Amino acid sequence: xxxxxxxxxxxxxxxxxxxxxxxxxxxxxxxxxxxxxxxxxxxxxxxxxxxxxxxxxxxxxxxxxxxxxxxxxxxxxxxxxxxxxxxxxxxxxxxxxxxxxxxxxxxxxxxxxxxxxxxxxxxxxxxxxxxxxxxxxxxxxxxxxxxxxxxxxxxxxxxxxxxxxxxxxxxxxxxxxxxxxxxxxxxxxxxxxxxxxxxxxxxxxxxxxxxxxxxxxxxxxxxxxxxxxxxxxxxxxxxxxxxxxxxxxxxxxxxxxxxxxxxxxxxxxxxxxxxxxxxxxxxxxxxxxxxxxxxxxxxxxxxxxxxx
Amino acid sequence: xxxxxxxxxxxxxxxxxxxxxxxxxxxxxxxxxxxxxxxxxxxxxxxxxxxxxxxxxxxxxxxxxxxxxxxxxxxxxxxxxxxxxxxxxxxxxxxxxxxxxxxxxxxxxxxxxxxxxxxxxxxxxxxxxxxxxxxxxxxxxxxxxxxxxxxxxxxxxxxxxxxxxxxxxxxxxxxxxxxxxxxxxxxxxxxxxxxxxxxxxxxxxxxxxxxxxxxxxxxxxxxxxxxxxxxxxxxxxxxxxxxxxxxxxxxxx
Numbered sequence: 001x002x003x004x005x006x007x008x009x010x011x012x013x014x015x016x017x018x019x020x021x022x023x024x025x026x027x028x029x030x031x032x033x034x035x036x037x038x039x040x041x042x043x044x045x046x047x048x049x050x051x052x053x054x055x056x057x058x059x060x061x062x063x064x065x066x067x068x069x070x071x072x073x074x075x076x077x078x079x080x081x082x083x084x085x086x087x088x089x090x091x092x093x094x095x096x097x098x099x100x101x102x103x104x105x106x107x108x109x110x111x112x113x114x115x116x117x118x119x120x121x122x123x124x125x126x127x128x129x130x131x132x133x134x135x136x137x138x139x140x141x142x143x144x145x146x147x148x149x150x151x152x153x154x155x156x157x158x159x160x161x162x163x164x165x166x167x168x169x170x171x172x173x174x175x176x177x178x179x180x181x182x183x184x185x186x187x188x189x190x191x192x193x194x195x196x197x198x199x200x201x202x203x204x205x206x207x208x209x210x211x212x213x214x215x216x217x218x219x220x221x222x223x224x225x226x227x228x229x230x231x232x233x234x235x236x237x238x239x240x241x242x243x244x245x246x247x248x249x250x251x252x253x254x255x256x257x258x259x260x261x262x263x264x265x266x267x268x269x270x271x272x273x274x275x276x277x278x279x280x281x282x283x284x285x286x287x288x289x290x291x292x293x294x295x296x297x298x299x300x301x302x303x304x305x306x307x308x
Numbered sequence: 309x310x311x312x313x314x315x316x317x318x319x320x321x322x323x324x325x326x327x328x329x330x331x332x333x334x335x336x337x338x339x340x341x342x343x344x345x346x347x348x349x350x351x352x353x354x355x356x357x358x359x360x361x362x363x364x365x366x367x368x369x370x371x372x373x374x375x376x377x378x379x380x381x382x383x384x385x386x387x388x389x390x391x392x393x394x395x396x397x398x399x400x401x402x403x404x405x406x407x408x409x410x411x412x413x414x415x416x417x418x419x420x421x422x423x424x425x426x427x428x429x430x431x432x433x434x435x436x437x438x439x440x441x442x443x444x445x446x447x448x449x450x451x452x453x454x455x456x457x458x459x460x461x462x463x464x465x466x467x468x469x470x471x472x473x474x475x476x477x478x479x480x481x482x483x484x485x486x487x488x489x490x491x492x493x494x495x496x497x498x499x500x501x502x503x504x505x506x507x508x509x510x511x512x513x514x515x516x517x518x519x520x521x522x523x524x525x526x527x528x529x530x531x532x533x534x535x536x537x538x539x540x541x542x543x544x545x546x547x548x549x550x551x552x553x554x555x556x557x558x559x560x561x
Contacts, residue, residue, distance in 0.1 A: 014561060015561070049561075052402040053401055053402045053560075054398060054401050054402055054560060054561075055560060055561045056556060056560050056561070073404065074310075074404040074405075075404070076404075077402060077403065077404040078404040080402070082398065082399075082402050084395070084398050086395055088394055088395030088396050088398060089394075089396065090394070090396055091394075097323075101316060101320050102399060104312055104313065104315070104316030104319075105313055105316050105317065105399065105400065105403045105405070106313070106403055106404060107310045107312045107313045107403075107404060107405070108312070109312070147399065
């Protein structure tokens with residue numbers, strides 16, 4: 001199936017001379033959640049802004065649902081909903097009016113029944129007649145999502161949906177996003193929380209200084225990098241590990257005292273209990289244990305450092 | 309052409325007007341009454357009549373044009389500037405609409421507000437003076453075109469302005485002086501010949517004069533000149549809007 005978004009060699013240099021994006025090429029499949037990860041100023045928002053029509057690219061192309069975002073902007077933009085980073089709302093409007101406006105602006109016929117389902121899904125239906133300025137921060141953010149969904153887009157861009165929000169609200173936001181995915185909406189979110197990418201995404205793209213460093217399936221990425229290393233320190237050095245332990249993938253240090261064991265943090269069983277039982281069974285006395293993790297954060301920092 | 313999007317913007321802007329009818333309509337009416345008291349009663353009692361029209365009646369068309377110019381300009385400028393200022397303009401920029409459709413919605417609403425205010429001022433004036441209206445259809449047509457033209461320029465100012473000072477600058481420093489010097493409250497025939505010639509360089513004079521003609525059947529300049537001036541003014545506005553539409557100037561980085 002053709003990707004719903006095709007980005008080819010996209011670049012943007014602002015009038016100030018800042019190279020916000022350089023040669024980004026990326027395919028996004030329909031129905032997936034892609035998390036774009038990167039520090040502030042990496043080019044995440046510029047990428048979203050170009051795709052949604054807020055910023056004009058200097059080079060390359062983007063097509064959405066097979067429609068070029070510049071030549072065929074009407075068709076392309078009608079597939080997209082954008083939730084901006086900042087809370088920008090007409091504070092004297094009511095929730096229902098602002099959502100109706102968004103729907104009409106995109107050229108759709110009024111459909112209050114559809115808007116009701118959107119508002120209910122976002123737990124805003126009870127607030128439909130409230131003025132926007134009366135809402136809490138979390139509700140305002142959900143109103144922005146409701147506005148973006150008002151015209152029934154197939155693609156939703158969430159620019160830092162959880163920046164500066166508390167833990168509860170962040171969880172709430174994740175639930176909303178999962179619900180949308182179930183309905184088949186393609187979601188592109190930007191974040192600088194690794195936890196969020198880990199929690200939400202099907203694929204993770206890492207952006208730094210306008211370059212897309214890698215795009216990888218999240219489970220693959222986590223498998224590759226989301227491992228822990230258990231270091232076991234033995235009381236007495238050994239020349240070699242007993243043969244039955246060989247199949248466990250252990251590394252014996254040159255000093256004969258430290259044994260390193262890699263295990264997957266996402267597996268059901270880490271294998272640590274079994275390992276220690278085996279050690280005891282073979283008469284190896286354990287003096288100390290320590291673990292260290294390779295996190296996305298480390299991966300991320302290493303990538304950014306290596307590829308800069 | 310996406311009529312529904314235009315209508316959505318138009319209705320949204322008009323809703324703002326009707327939500328605060330007191331502020332929207334009372335303010336222009338109050339200032340009109342004040343002009344009548346100051347110019348009509350205080351000064352008018354000394355001037356008596358201009359070209360055989362009572363002074364009180366004579367100033368009404370100028371007064372309407374003055375208000376229409378200010379209202380069209382500031383309504384359209386504020387509407388788009390506020391969206392830039394608050395940030396909600398993002399929604400319009402990423403909607404599947406052309407810039408011309410956006411302009412039609414905003415400028416159409418701003419123009420209609422001015423026309424409504426103009427009619428209210430006219431009705432208010434009827435309480436004070438005996439006011440003929442020789443060519444009502446033409447009067448309405450000129451009123452609509454003038455409102456639209458100035459709303460168009462107001463929209464451009466709203467896009468151009470980077471802060472509140474710039475937003476106020478052109479209406480304060482350009483439009484108000486041009487209207488006052490454009491014969492809103494006097495006939496240019498009352499000026500010395502040299503200043504009559506200078507006054508004729510003022511584009512607003514042609515608007516006031518043409519509009520006054522539709523009331524009294526006489527004017528400072530021929531009606532054709534007024535219509536021509538209005539046409540040029542509208543055409544320049546459209547050209548500027550088209551240029552912005554092409555380049556995304558001050559809207560898209």
